[in-house]
Amino acid sequence: MGTIEELTASVKAQGDVVRALKADKKPKDDPEMVAALKKLTDLKKELEEASKPVETNPFVKTRGELDDVATRRFFYRQAFAIYGGTAGFYTYGPPGSALKANILAAWRKHFVIEENLLEIEDPTIMPHDVLKTSGHVERFNDFMVKDVKQEDKFYRADKLLEEEMERRIKLPATTEEDRVKYTKDLTAADSFTKEELGAKLKEYGIKAPETGNDLTDPYEFNLMFPTPIGPSGMLQGYLRPETAQGIFLNYKFCAEQNNDKMPFGVAQIGKSYRNEIAPRGGLVRQREFTQAEIEFFVKPGDKKFDKFRTVRHLKIPMLSSEVQLKGQPSFVKALGEAVDDGTIANETLGYFIGRVYMFLEEVGVKSEHLRFRQHLPTEMAHYACDCWDAEIEVSTGWMETVGIADRSAFDLTVHAEKTKVDLFAQEKLEVPETVEVVSMAKKAGALLGKDFKKEGVRVRGFLEGLKVEEARALEDRVKAEGKSEINVGGDKFTVTKDHVVFDIKKETKTSRNYVPNVIEPSFGIDRIFTAVLEHSYYARPSDPEEKEKEKIVRGVLGLSAAVAPYKAIIMPLDQRVSANETYQAMEGELRRGFAHRGINYKVDDSGATIGKRYARNDELGVPLAITVDFDSIGMGEDKALVRTVTLRERDTLTQVRMPVGDVAETVARIIMQQATWAEVQRSYSEVKNAASAAIGAGDGGGAGGSSQSAPAGGGSGG
Amino acid sequence: MGTIEELTASVKAQGDVVRALKADKKPKDDPEMVAALKKLTDLKKELEEASKPVETNPFVKTRGELDDVATRRFFYRQAFAIYGGTAGFYTYGPPGSALKANILAAWRKHFVIEENLLEIEDPTIMPHDVLKTSGHVERFNDFMVKDVKQEDKFYRADKLLEEEMERRIKLPATTEEDRVKYTKDLTAADSFTKEELGAKLKEYGIKAPETGNDLTDPYEFNLMFPTPIGPSGMLQGYLRPETAQGIFLNYKFCAEQNNDKMPFGVAQIGKSYRNEIAPRGGLVRQREFTQAEIEFFVKPGDKKFDKFRTVRHLKIPMLSSEVQLKGQPSFVKALGEAVDDGTIANETLGYFIGRVYMFLEEVGVKSEHLRFRQHLPTEMAHYACDCWDAEIEVSTGWMETVGIADRSAFDLTVHAEKTKVDLFAQEKLEVPETVEVVSMAKKAGALLGKDFKKEGVRVRGFLEGLKVEEARALEDRVKAEGKSEINVGGDKFTVTKDHVVFDIKKETKTSRNYVPNVIEPSFGIDRIFTAVLEHSYYARPSDPEEKEKEKIVRGVLGLSAAVAPYKAIIMPLDQRVSANETYQAMEGELRRGFAHRGINYKVDDSGATIGKRYARNDELGVPLAITVDFDSIGMGEDKALVRTVTLRERDTLTQVRMPVGDVAETVARIIMQQATWAEVQRSYSEVKNAASAAIGAGDGGGAGGSSQSAPAGGGSGG
CATH class of the missing domain: 3.30.40.230 (Herpes Virus-1)
Structure with missing residues (x-):
């Protein structure tokens, strides 16, 4: 197959050949004509094939299979499905809701706990004034x-x-x-x-x-959803467009809880809303979605950050504003270098880029499909002064998933101006500053009250509000001219040299107020959910022994134990096992062990073969399967195996056998990353010949090594 | 002080005495008159005092103190405070948000995991049609x-x-x-x-x-908040009034995931909304609130429940409909007895009453202030056929907190009728049923098509839709009269005896469809939060050595370790300790230990005395405080104590000393209820003389036993 240019030339040349034969009036069934036409058709087909857009995105191929799993196993569906569905709204079903909750739990641990943030919960309905001030009424x-x-x-x-x-x-x-x-x-x-x-x-x-x-x-x-608050209809409300505003509104109260120390961060997880015009794109562009946002308050001009040293070494794929404007591809650079050379504006921003990168990897985003893109100067939000998006490659292309913006002091400034509430931080001055303060001399102050009666207070307020140099100038003027006219909020008053006697005092200030700047990492949780599903899905290679016509896709969600919706599945080998009293006692013990540790598990005691049940739970991303077989319940040959079970790992298809009493703790240790599967394998005896059965090869599959010991006529061999 | 009747009589008698003296024209300053008037005044005051309503509710007294703690420590505040606040909306600050999240985590463990429920997440905005069907548009x-x-x-x-x-x-x-x-x-x-x-x-x-x-x-x-969906304004939406509807809409998809087995339960946690007319009552009557609801689907007429045996013995305070109508007080009865004698309608309802009781106790509701009240026949919601409310006594009286309703088949029935989607469960018939099915004889069917052309299908549909007896009657009629007129959806057709030839077949049915009934435990999470705060608050008795004028209320939140917002606080004894390198290494080790285990902790290294800091963290309900003192960092006499810390328990005020490396795991075990404080005390040496300091007796307080070993001039003695 040549290049497109070569093929185009070949098609043209072969066309000429055919035209020449036609000109010679060769009949259609002439062997030479037949061969020439066939060659032209083949060349055209080859050119068409070569002209198709080249697909380099690996997730496009599996998206259809994943969509099937997601719907069939109810990870999610369009909401209100029985009413025909409503665009932009989705329902998370049992495994989807659990996966999402686990991603949020990982987020809380990674950010709220490890960064010691203050988490709050503010309402999703907000009154008009708040969103007018924030700019959303006009600009969202x-x-x-x-x-x-x-x-x-x-x-x-x-x-x-x-x-x-x-x-x-x-x-x-x-x-x-x-x-x-x-x-x-x-x-x-x-x-x-x-x-x-x-x-x-x-x-x-x-x-x-x-x-x-x-x-x-x-x-x-x-794009805000409007809704009236209260029965009078007088108070206009909106569903919040972002969780961030709730944090700014509570900055003051959170700062108090932090003993007014800077820097500090506040987090909020919750629903936000965008009344999208024509939502498509599934979970990625919903009208109602879950955000997790952090506002990290810092001193302006001091965005150095001690903890930055812990992420300096991280090598991150970046798409800076500069390379985008030049139409160039992304590059990889260590965060330390990127801050040093000015690619990233400051250490605090750089630190959160690093922490976001680590978090996304931790929940299952593949780092080779992750990059950080800087906003162009023209696309920056109205409040931001630098912004990087974590973009993740999924089947639909690169998806903005986390924004990490330096919002400067925009929000606190506008809310403080509007409400007249101080939203300041205070810093101790290392060298105290001496400032001059204007106040009236005692006698002159008394005279103002006497001469101007109830207006005296206003006049005094005006005079004491003058800057030091203005006050001195006025004093000089009345001394020279005897009197002067002053304008107090539109009203004119004449003051004499007896009224204008100032007492200019020196005061020492040991602290200074400032409005904090804020670095905002803002996470679209539904998008992370989408990326985790796409990046974790794979199709198990078919079993070579499987009959051709039975070959079906064996989809697996290779989710980490930490985020997997269900951590373990309990399975009796077949219905004879499930009817057995020893099995029932063992199931009860396993259930209690999991429930006590707060571990989400399932029982699959349906009539399907063990292989089919393995396959079914691979689709749900269940990392560990516990099988109770005939040996377990004393119906096998080796009585030493009574009250043991097999534990099968989803991705390696390997199995070990262990006492039932060890199972819940082993599963807990794997979830908490206190033990690896390799360590578990070293501690317990491996079950051989399990791989084939474990694939889930239809009715022929048995439960690993256990099938040999099934009673005559029982569980079919692997 | 006498009874009200006695006092009333005395006031009257003394009034007579005074009147008699007046009749005698005694002057006002006559000693006899003065004494009589004074006695009358005193008696009147006594009567007034005795007539005041008697306050038996123990939470009224402490409510003011608790409100102060809740606001000052930012458990919660009215939302949009810097904008003047909006009625019916609240913000949960850092400790409040963590406490609420922990209550929800306990709920998930107690219900979703232990009852193996399917949890889903449906949108908070719902389209008009759904809520029209559910009855909320007309009746909410x-x-x-x-x-x-x-x-x-x-x-x-x-x-x-x-x-x-x-x-x-x-x-x-x-x-x-x-x-x-x-x-x-x-x-x-x-x-x-x-x-x-x-x-x-x-x-x-x-x-x-x-x-x-x-x-x-x-x-x-x-009471629903309306909001338009999309830009056209054509699609009317509402904020959902309850999370329950989202479950009914997804019943079918959840049943599939449960392999269509009955009974099973579906849960949802999330925001619901009520546009209250004039909300007062703080967190208890919010316009936006958090619900956790379970819909437990059962076969109608079969509400027996195997697991009921696990709660039969529980003795529960009940206020049945009967005693309420008689104006009688509540009574205590075992659940088993209450179901047996018909007080509670069925076992499934009884089971969930028991599980709710256990849950509320677990998160910190005091069972002596908890009762279950049955709805009166007149107050039942439009969908319910029996309902019990868990009511909790708080400072404002008895508060409905959890509703446990038998909603019968109402919701699934109306949604199925509206959408024409089958929301059935299927059961195998133990004895297969034989039914007769009406179909057209082949020849007659063909003739219908021929004679009625395109209307033939409708006519055939009508005829085959007849009941067996109707079909036979019609057949008889046309046989007798030769023809008959039938009415098909308003159109009249004349059919002859050649058209009306039925082939009535016998079919054997092995299964039967039914619409499941549903038992619904519905939790108001914000109300549980309120109850947990009120029931856990207590004021520490004052230290007798404290000076009178310094006596202030030392509020404590006696929250269980499982729900407490922060599990532990790390405190250096004073600023000399916090500046020490060994301390900093120990703090780092503790931080990593907690973060790794996902344990929420705080560091309090402010300049306040250790006693004040203990008190401050008692208010937050922190169960365990870790103090690093001079011994810990090698500045004390006993070098064996280097890298040990003291661990103080909030309620007993006792302390033990342990190696810093043991702390995180010990705290984790206490949270997980794998160890009690008494067990910890047995494993480690107790620190004596700690109680007084631990109360937080102002500046004089030291850090337990450690203060003795402070360097000269250092940490003041306890």
Whole structure:
């Protein structure tokens, strides 16, 4: 197979051959004609194949299988399914809800506990004033376009542009120069103004995807869900667009709990809402989603951070603003170097980039499909002064998953201005400062009250509010002219040299107030969930002994024990075992052992073969399976095996045999990462010949080594 | 002090004495007159004192102190405080948020894991159709009254009636007969119709509490928060009024995951919303609150439950519908007996009452302030057929906290009818049933198509939909009359004896479909949180050596280690210790040990005395305090104590000394209930003379036994 250029040339040449034969009036069934036509067809097919966009993303191939598992096993589904579904809303079913809860538990441990953050829970409904101040009432908009002929068809203008750019970038015919241009427009799509977007849609001739009709010009749509608070309808509320605002509102009270020490961080986990125009993309673009956000308050100008040394060495794939603007690919750099050379603005930002990287790896994101992209100057949110997104590659491309922004002092400043509540931190001055303070001399102050009556207080307030140099100038003026007119909030008063006598005192200040800056790592938990599922899914190679027609996909979720929805599955080998009293006692002991330790487990005592049941639980990502076989209940030959069970590890397909009493603690130690599977294997005897059965090869599969000892006519061999 | 009757008589008698003296024209300064008047005043005061309502609720006394702790330490505050606050919304601060999360974690362990429930997460926004079907659009109302002169003053009509009844019940002058009447109206207030409520408000002359003005008649106000979904405004949404509906919507998908086995339970934890008319009562009546609900699906008519035997023996305080209607007090009965004698409707309901009782005790509700109240027939929700509320006594009275309802098949039935989706369970019939099935004879069926053309299918559908006896009757009729007219959905057709030839077949059914019934335990988590705080708070007796003027309340939250927000506090004895390198290494080791185990801890290295810091952390409910003293860092006399610390238990005020390396595991074992404090005390040497210092007696307090070994001039003695 040649290059596209070579193939194009070959097709053209072979076309000429065919045309020449036709010109010679060769009949269609002439062997030479037949051969020439066949060759042309083959070459055309080859060219078509070569012209297809090259797919380098490994998750595209398995996405269909994963979607099937996700729906069939109820990891999640579109919400309100029995009512036909509502776009942008999803339900997490039992394994999905458990996986999500485990990701959140890992987050709490990694951030709240290890970073000693203060966690709060603020309401999801917020009153208008708060979101007016934060800028969301005015600026939390997307640009919407409508189909000019079908006004119920809405689209997000930037998404249409992005999709068109992605399509064009993948076309083989695209030149390198165009690719750079498209990549720039792709990156900048969500930062274009209304006018810029409109111009781009026109430039690329983008139409309504469903009908091919023209589109309207883009216009703003506010993405907050409005709702009235109380019965009068007087108090406008909104569902919060981010959890961050709740933290800013409580900054003061949290600072108090931290004894007013800086720096410190506050975290919040909870639902946020975006009334998306036309949500597609499954879990990734929901109207209701779960955020976990940290606001880490620091002193402005002092974003050095002692703990940064613990992450300096981490080598991180980065896509800086600079390389994006040049249309260049990402590069890998150690965090220390990136902060030193100014790629990353400061140590605190760099520290959280490192911690986010570690967290994502820990819950199961593959680091080779993870990069940190810096926002372009044009796409920065209205509050941010530097921002990096953790992007994860999934089947739909690179997905923004965590934003790590330096929001400067924006939020605390605007809330303090609006509410007149001090949202300051205080720092001790190493060298106390001496400042001059204006106050009235005693006699002059008394005279103000006497001469101006109840207006005296206002006049005094005005005079004592003057800056030192203004006060001295006024004093000089009245001394020279005898009197002067002053303007107090629009009212004019004449003051004499007896009124204007200041007593300018020196005061020593030992502390200084400042509004803290804030570094914000903001996590889209549903997106992390998506990435963890995509990165952990794999299809087990088929068993070579399996009959061709029975070959089906054996999907496995290779989730870590820490995040897996269920940690262990209890399985009697078959219905004769499950009916046995010894089994029942053992099941009870296992249940109690797991429940006592708070370990989520399942029992699978259905009639399916052991192999099918292994396969079924591999799909759920259950890392460990406990099988109770005939040996376990004293119906095997080796009576020493009574009250032992086999424990099978999902990914290696290896099994060990251990006393039932050891199981719950062993599982607990693996979850807590206090023991590895290799260590467990060294402590207990391995069960041989288990691999084939363990794949779940249909009805022929037995339960590992145990099947040999089944009574005659019983559990079929492996 | 006599009884009220005696005192009333004495006041009257003394009044007569005074009147007699006045009749004698005694002057006011006559000694006899002065003495008589003084006696009258004293008697009146005594009567007034005796007439005050008697307060038997122990939580009223400490509520003020607890409120102070809750706000000052930021367990919770009214939300949007810097914006002036919004009624019905609260923010949980760091310790409150952690306590709530721990209560939820205990709930998950107690119910989801131990009962092997399927947990799901459904959206908080729901489309109109769902809530129309469930009855909430029409029936989720409160009755509102307005002040006739000030229309911005709203009240809940039932709450006004309840408050008036509570006031009247407490009046000493109330007769036993009236008390019974008021108690009945109090209990029934929230189940009265609009008209009944209006009549009661009139009967008792209830006015607007703030102004004394008249009130309007009661009218309905729907308590759901409405919000539009999507940009068109065409799709009406609401914030969900309960988490339960999300479970019913997913019943089918959950049943599949459970291999369609019955019974089984589904759980959901999350926010629910009620747009309260005039929320008061703090955390107890919020517009946004956290629910944890279980829907336990059972076969109708088979609510026997094997696990009921595990709770039969539990003796539970009950307030059955019967005793309430008679105005009688609660009684204590074993669950087994209550189910046997019909007080509780069935075993499944009884089982969950028992499990709820155990859960509430486990998280810190005192069982002597807990009772289960049965709903009156008149107050049952529209979907329920029996319901018991777990009520907990707190400072504001008895608070409904958990509802355990038998919702019968209401919800699944209405959703199935509306959506035409089967929400059935299937059961195998022990004895297969033979049923007759109506179908058309082949020839007649063909003739229908021929004669009625495209309407043939409808006509055939109608005929095959007839019951066996109807089909036979029609067959007989056309045989006799030659033809007959039938009405198919409003259209009339004439059928002949050639059309109406049935082939009535016998079919054997081995299974039967049914709509499951559901038992619903529904938990108000914010209310449990309130109860746990009130029941765990106590004030430490003052230290007798403390100076009178320094006597302040030493509040303690006696929370169990499992739910306490922070499990341990790390404290250097003073700033000389905290500056020491050995201390810093020990602090690092402790931090890593806690973080690794996911244990929430705090460090308190502020300059306050050790006693003050103990007191400060007692208020937060921290069960264990680790102190690093001079001995710990090698500055004491006994070098054997280097790298040991003291561990102090909050409630007993006792301390032990242990190697720093043992601390994290010891704390973990106490949290997991794998070790008691008494066992820890047996394993390590006790630190004597610690009690007084441990109370936190201000600046004079030292760190237990360690202070003796402080360097000269150092940490002051205990």
